Each structure stands twice: as C-alpha cells, then as structure tokens.
Amino acid sequence: MRRPGPIALSSFLASLVLVxxxxxxxxxxxxxxxxxxxxxxFTESVVLAEMGxxxxxxxxxxxxxDDLGGTPALWLALTQGDVDCYPDYTGTIARQILKTDSxxxxxxxxxxxxRISRSLGFRDNYALGMRRDVAAAYGVARTSDLxxxxxxxxxxxxxxxxxxDGWPGLKRAYDLTAxxxxxxxxxxxxxxxxxxxxxxxxxxxxxGEIAQYDLLALPDDKDFFPSYxxxxxxxxxxxxxRPEAVDWLLRLEGRVSETQMQRMNAAVQVxxxxxxxxxxxxxxxxxxxxxxxxxxxxxxxxxxxxxGEHLLLVVPSLLAAVxxxxxxxxxxxxxxxxxxxxxxxxxxxxxxxxLALLLFxxxxxxxxxxxxxxxxxxxxALFLYSLLPIVRNTHAGLxxxxxxxxxxxxxxxxxxxxxxxxxxxxxxxxxxxxxxRTAAVINVGTATLGGFIGAGGYxxxxxxxxxxxxxxxxxxxxxxxxILAMTIEAAFGLLARAAPRGG
Amino acid sequence: xxxxxxxxxxxxxxxxLGPLSLExxxxxxxxxxxxxxxxxxxxxxxxxxLIRPDAGAVLFDGEPVTPASARSARLxxxxxxxxxxxxxxxxxxxxVTLMARYLGRDRALTARRVDELAELTRFPPExxxxxxxxxxxxxxxxxxxxxxxxLDPDALLLDEPLGALDPLVRAELQDELKGIFDALGKTVxxxxxxxxxxxxxxxxxxxLRDGRIVQQGSPADLWRHPADxxxxxxxxxxxGPEPPS
Numbered sequence: 208m209r210r211p212g213p214i215a216l217s218s219f220l221a222s223l224v225l226v227x228x229x230x231x232x233x234x235x236x237x238x239x240x241x242x243x244x245x246x247x248x249f250t251e252s253v254v255l256a257e258m259g260x261x262x263x264x265x266x267x268x269x270x271x272x273d274d275l276g277g278t279p280a281l282w283l284a285l286t287q288g289d290v291d292c293y294p295d296y297t298g299t300i301a302r303q304i305l306k307t308d309s310x311x312x313x314x315x316x317x318x319x320x321x322r323i324s325r326s327l328g329f330r331d332n333y334a335l336g337m338r339r340d341v342a343a344a345y346g347v348a349r350t351s352d353l354x355x356x357x358x359x360x361x362x363x364x365x366x367x368x369x370x371x372d373g374w375p376g377l378k379r380a381y382d383l384t385a386x387x388x389x390x391x392x393x394x395x396x397x398x399x400x401x402x403x404x405x406x407x408x409x410x411x412x413x414x415g416e417i418a419q420y421d422l423l424a425l426p427d428d429k430d431f432f433p434s435y436x437x438x439x440x441x442x443x444x445x446x447x448x449r450p451e452a453v454d455w456l457l458r459l460e461g462r463v464s465e466t467q468m469q470r471m472n473a474a475v476q477v478x479x480x481x482x483x484x485x486x487x488x489x490x491x492x493x494x495x496x497x498x499x500x501x502x503x504x505x506x507x508x509x510x511x512x513x514x515g516e517h518l519l520l521v522v523p524s525l526l527a528a529v530x531x532x533x534x535x536x537x538x539x540x541x542x543x544x545x546x547x548x549x550x551x552x553x554x555x556x557x558x559x560x561x562l563a564l565l566l567f568x569x570x571x572x573x574x575x576x577x578x579x580x581x582x583x584x585x586x587x588a589l590f591l592y593s594l595l596p597i598v599r600n601t602h603a604g605l606x607x608x609x610x611x612x613x614x615x616x617x618x619x620x621x622x623x624x625x626x627x628x629x630x631x632x633x634x635x636x637x638x639x640x641x642x643x644r645t646a647a648v649i650n651v652g653t654a655t656l657g658g659f660i661g662a663g664g665y666x667x668x669x670x671x672x673x674x675x676x677x678x679x680x681x682x683x684x685x686x687x688x689x690i691l692a693m694t695i696e697a698a699f700g701l702l703a704r705a706a707p708r709g710g
Numbered sequence: 711x712x713x714x715x716x717x718x719x720x721x722x723x724x725x726x727l728g729p730l731s732l733e734x735x736x737x738x739x740x741x742x743x744x745x746x747x748x749x750x751x752x753x754x755x756x757x758x759x760l761i762r763p764d765a766g767a768v769l770f771d772g773e774p775v776t777p778a779s780a781r782s783a784r785l786x787x788x789x790x791x792x793x794x795x796x797x798x799x800x801x802x803x804x805x806v807t808l809m810a811r812y813l814g815r816d817r818a819l820t821a822r823r824v825d826e827l828a829e830l831t832r833f834p835p836e837x838x839x840x841x842x843x844x845x846x847x848x849x850x851x852x853x854x855x856x857x858x859x860x861l862d863p864d865a866l867l868l869d870e871p872l873g874a875l876d877p878l879v880r881a882e883l884q885d886e887l888k889g890i891f892d893a894l895g896k897t898v899x900x901x902x903x904x905x906x907x908x909x910x911x912x913x914x915x916x917x918l919r920d921g922r923i924v925q926q927g928s929p930a931d932l933w934r935h936p937a938d939x940x941x942x943x944x945x946x947x948x949x950g951p952e953p954p955s
Binding site for chain 1: 758782785787797812867
C-alpha cells in the first residue's frame with residue numbers, strides 16, 4: 208500500500224543522484240594532474256596546442272589539449288591555473304590582454320605569474336581581405352581606399368568587433384564610416400566573402416583560405432595592426448613543476464615559418480585532415496620528433512568521451528533544478544503574491560539568450576567558487592535555464608488539484624505538510640514530471656553551448672566542425688545530442704507510465 | 711455538539727453566511743436545507759474548520775474551533791462530500807486507511823476495522839483494492855463514508871452525499887445511511903437540497919436562505935407552521951415523498 212506517484216518520483220531522483228555521482232567519483236581517481244595546453248577556437252591555435260601537448264608528452268609528462276574559445280576565457284583559465292600553457296600572439300597580448308604599449312611584455316606578464324616564449328617563427332597578422340575581382344571593381348588596393356566606399360558590407364568575428372586592436376581601433380585609424388557591419392563566425396565569413404554575401408572580412412595572414420580562394424589581403428598602409436608574433440604563454444610555476452616540459456615546449460621557438468603554418472592551416476581547413484596528425488607530421492619533419500604516430504581516437508571513443516562530458520553538464524544542473532524548482536513551485540502555489548514574483552523571475556531567466564546567460568555566469572562563478580571556465584559556469588547557466596518548466600509545472604500541477612480533494616484531505620485531520628506529501632504532490636506528480644522532462648530536453652540542447660567556454664560535451668565537435676566547416680565533425684556532436692534528447696524523452700515516457708494514476 | 715454563535719462569513723466582500731446562531735444536538739441528525747447558494751455548504755465547512763468565520767465563534771464539544779484546535783476536532787469528525795471526494799491516486803483501501811496510516815495505527819486493527827466498515831456499508835470486499843475510477847458512483851460514496859467512519863468519530867458531516875447518484879441507487883443508499891445513523895447514534899449534520907431526503911433523515915431541519923436561517927424545527931413544523939411565505943413556497947416546490955403526518 209504505497210503511493211506510486213512519489214515512489215516513481217523519488218526513485219527517479221535517486222537515479223539522478225547516482226548518475227551525478229559516478230563521473231565525480233571516477234574523476235577523483237587520477238592523482239597527478241596532466242599538463243593542460245589550451246587553445247582558442249580556430250585551427251591554427253588548435254594545431255599549435257596539439258604540438259604543445261605532443262612536445263610535453265615527449266618530455267615524459269602527461270598532457271592534454273583543452274579548447275576554450277576566445278582570448279579572455281583562455282587568459283582567465285591560464286591565470287587561474289586551469290590551463291598551463293597556450294599559444295597566443297604578441298599583438299593580442301599587448302593590446303587585448305595587458306592593454307599596454309610597453310615593449311617589454313615579459314616583465315608585464317611576470318607580474319601575473321605568466322612567462323612568454325620567444326617567437327615560434329611566424330607572424331599571424333591581421334589584415335582586411337576581399338575577393339580580388341570585387342576589390343578591382345571598387346578600385347580598392349589598400350586599406351585606406353576603403354574610406355571612399357562606405358557602402359561595402361563587412362563581416363567580422365565578434366572578437367574582432369570588440370577588440371581594441373580590431374574594428375574599433377581600425378575604424379578610427381582609417382576614419383572608416385561603414386555602417387553595414389555584421390558579426391559572424393570566421394569560417395562562415397570566408398564563405399560569405401567567396402559567395403559575395405559580404406565584401407570585406409578580417410583575415411589572419413596565415414589562414415589557409417587566402418591561398419585556397421586566391422583572396423586579396425589589403426596592405427595596412429597606416430601601420431595600424433601591431434605585429435602578431437606567435438608565442439607560448441605559460442605559467443611560471445610550470446617551469447618549476449615540470450622544467451622538462453617547458454624545455455620541450457621552447458624547442459618550437461623559431462621553428463615554424465609563415466608558409467609552413469599556412470600549409471598546416473590549409474591541410475586542416477581545406478583537406479579536412481585531423482589537427483593532431485598535421486601537428487605530429489610537422490614535429491617529425493621539423494624537429495625529428497620520434498613521436499609515436501598520432502593515435503587517432505576512434506569516432507566511437509570520441510563520442511563516448513563527449514557523451515560523458517555532456518552528461519556531466521546535464522545531470523547535475525537538472526538535478527539541482529529539480530531540487531530547487533519543485534520547492535519554489537510549491538511556495539509559488541501556496542502564496543499567490545510570492546508566486547507571481549517567482550514565476551516572473553524564472554520566466555525572465557528564460558528570455559535571456561542562452562549564450563548570454565552562459566557568458567554571464569563566467570564572472571559569477573569566478574566570484575562564487577573561483578573557477579570561471581569549464582563546467583561550473585555551464586552547469587550554473589543550465590540550472591537557471593531548467594528552472595522555468597519545473598517551477599511552472601509544479602505550480603500548475605498543485606493549483607490544478609480540485610479544491611474539494613484538498614479539503615477532503617484537510618478534513619481528515621492531515622496537517623498541511625502531510626496533505627502536500629500524501630495527496631497534493633502525488634496528484635501533481637504527472638504534471639511535475641512533464642515539467643522535468645521538458646527541462647531535461649531543453650537542458651540537453653542548451654548544454655551544447657558549453658563548448659564556447661570549454662565545458663566540453665557535444666558542443667565541442669559541433670563548434671569545431673563549424674569552425675573547420677567539417678560537416679561530419681558537426682554531426683558527431685549534433686546526432687548524439689539529438690539521440691540523447693530522444694532517449695531522455697523516451698525514459699520519461701516510461702517513467703510516466705510506470706506511475707499509474709487511478710484518476 | 712456543534713455550536714455557532716453570531717457567525718458571519720463573506721467571500722470577496724460578498725456576504726455568504728450569517729449572522730446566524732445554531733446548535734446541533736448530540737446524537738441526533740440535523741439536516742441543513744435550502745436553495746443553491748443559501749450558504750449550507752459554507753456552514754458545514756465552518757463546522758470542521760476548513761474556513762474561518764469573519765465574526766462570531768464556532769464551538770465543537772464546548773471547545774472553540776480555531777486554526778490551532780481544528781486538527782484535533784477533525785480527528786473526531788467524519789466529513790463526506792458529493793461523490794466521496796476520494797483521492798484518485800489511492801485505492802479504495804488506501805483512501806479509507808490514509809489517516810490511520812498517517813497516525814501509525816496498528817495495521818491489523820485497521821484492516822479489521824476496514825472489513826467491519828465494508829460490511830456496515832455493504833461495500834464488496836473485492837472492490838477495496840480498486841481505484842476510485844474503477845468504482846461505481848454508489849461504491850465511491852460508500853468508500854467516502856467508510857473513510858469518514860474509520861477513526862470512529864463522534865460526529866459525521868455530509869455535504870450532498872447522495873447528490874451524484876441515480877434515483878434507484880440513491881433510494882437504496884438513503885435506507886442504508888439511515889440505518890447506519892440509527893445504529894451508530896452519532897451526531898450527524900447533513901446538507902441536501904431535497905426536502906424529501908431531508909424529511910427522511912432529519913430529527914431536526916434547518917432551512918436556510920441567503921445565508922440566514924429562515925426556520926428550524928422538526929420536519930413536520932415546516933409543513934404545519936411555515937415561518938414565512940418562502941417556507942411555504944419552498945415546501946410546495948418539492949415533489950416526492952408524502953409529507954410526514
């Protein structure tokens with residue numbers, strides 16, 4: 208004689224707790240932390256980071272690569288110690304990170320506990336690029352010629368639109384008055400340029416696409432862009448903890464020429480080759496690195512890893528949303544005034560674009576737990592995002608119970624909490640479960656955005672695939688995400704049927 | 711058993727009941743009757759503390775019914791509403807024994823009590839493990855009654871207990887209910903809008919209109935000494951069993 212509703216609900220909660228605990232347990236088992244080489248979300252950075260990881264492994268130290276999105280996230284991760292080393296460019300370091308004109312970057316960086324290598328051998332400068340035929344048609348040969356054509360359509364990455372050494376500074380330096388400026392993904396901007404959907408985009412001079420599409424890099428005739436020498440940034444404590452790793456990393460200094468980098472970028476972007484393989488081949492040819500042939504992760508293996516990472520985002524955030532959302536829904540149903548405020552607040556959360564909420568969580572989590580990148584901010588954002596369906600359905604489920612039933616329970620002499628537990632929650636269980644189900648599906652989909660802040664999961668192959676315009680890689684994230692969402696749907700469907708209601 | 715003193719109740723500033731005073735004698739059956747919206751259900755809910763009066767006092771067995779004391783009063787009062795008010799997620803047995811389980815009563819004793827009550831209310835034992843939606847209207851009403859009687863209360867409140875039943879089942883249940891009331895000798899307050907039913911059950915009838923008592927007394931009093939023209943109209947509007955002599 209037990210009530211099926213609460214049983215189903217509580218066993219569901221228990222299984223959530225279990226699933227949440229598993230990865231945490233297994234995560235504790237590795238005692239020594241591997242050296243983490245960070246990378247930004249574009250091919251060159253990934254290839255360099257891959258080289259870094261291979262060099263560190265050559266020193267006999269465990270290492271892994273971590274893709275973390277843009278400069279601010281990486282700098283944060285480096286100074287926090289989530290990342291030990293990552294490749295960056297002197298211009299970026301001076302203008303965007305340190306915001307300094309000092310020629311002595313090393314001294315400035317030392318103040319942050321960060322060291323800088325010598326140049327890896329090439330520059331990856333910014334330049335504005337156009338199709339040759341379009342540039343010829345407008346008579347544009349240099350950057351300053353753009354001033355006469357404010358009607359041109361510009362497409363830049365969001366980072367470039369923001370950076371002081373990007374569009375804002377460039378616009379001022381050249382007195383440009385263009386109004387048609389859009390933010391877009393770098394790879395998509397190239398495609399837009401080729402398809403004539405836009406006329407001008409920013410290019411990195413080592414981009415493989417420049418040669419591939421025979422594009423024109425406009426000379427920077429006012430010398431606005433600083434020089435962007437590729438360098439390693441690494442934590443000073445890495446040199447103390449793992450001097451041999453740093454030794455090996457620094458062997459790359461001066462070894463990568465601009466042509467070589469262009470060729471490697473093209474190999475990944477155009478020929479769709481694997482970054483790790485490209486990096487390994489270069490190290491073998493250039494440094495005679497007798498590295499083991501890159502162990503190509505099997506697709507199944509990669510999917511297993513991303514699935515694990517994805518669940519690590521979804522399960523704790525959903526669990527927290529259930530634990531907080533149901534009580535909030537109960538309070539909202541009990542007190543109409545509070546209820547209106549609670550419902551308005553969680554609805555408001557839902558109107559914040561998910562990516563914005565995710566990025567907003569970076570400083571919040573930094574302040575709360577001292578870790579601003581990776582899983583914690585993603586879990587926090589997903590938690591907030593999952594609240595609305597749970598709170599609203601709990602509220603609606605409780606208010607949907609006929610008044611006469613609640614009064615019958617009260618008239619029996621049950622105190623309010625017992626009425627809630629034995630009568631109201633079981634009767635609302637179906638509606639509440641439907642809310643949790645909606646939250647779970649939204650959560651699985653939204654968690655793919657975690658790729659933007661290095662939280663891993665299915666978002667990583669999707670974002671990397673977009674960046675490389677590699678459709679199979681995109682699908683490697685998109686299809687499992689869809690399957691996971693459908694699996695969760697089906698599981699909740701079974702759960703709902705396992706909780707039969709006499710009424 | 712129940713005593714109302716100068717009780718008033720409004721909903722959203724619209725007066726629903728009172729001011730009125732009323733006493734229901736112990737061990738007798740009092741029937742509240744009146745047209746729809748006359749406040750008879752509101753009065754019943756006041757008695758068991760489901761709602762609180764805006765003014766005046768409600769007493770049960772000499773003790774005021776307040777939010778603090780309502781629970782102990784409820785344990786001594788059974789409450790039955792139309793169609794039984796059963797919890798759809800619990801079986802008939804689950805409904806009947808919910809409060810006993812909450813109170814941690816001995817299971818074997820409770821099971822025996824359920825069997826007794828099933829016999830008293832002529833509820834088929836095999837129906838005890840069915841859910842409310844698998845029972846007939848009459849059976850649901852019997853389960854509602856069993857649930858109200860499980861803890862052997864001193865008083866029984868019934869709000870249109872037979873309102874949802876077809877005439878044949880209704881007549882049959884009226885007979886049984888009357889038999890049960892007589893056998894148990896409890897204080898009963900029953901709400902109905904059917905004068906024939908009221909006359910059948912009542913030791914005492916209370917006729918309400920617009921939240922006030924128009925007349926109270928024995929069933930015969932209403933026919934013989936109507937207090938005002940409304941009582942006459944109300945009595946004459948009802949068809950059915952012959953007026954009692």
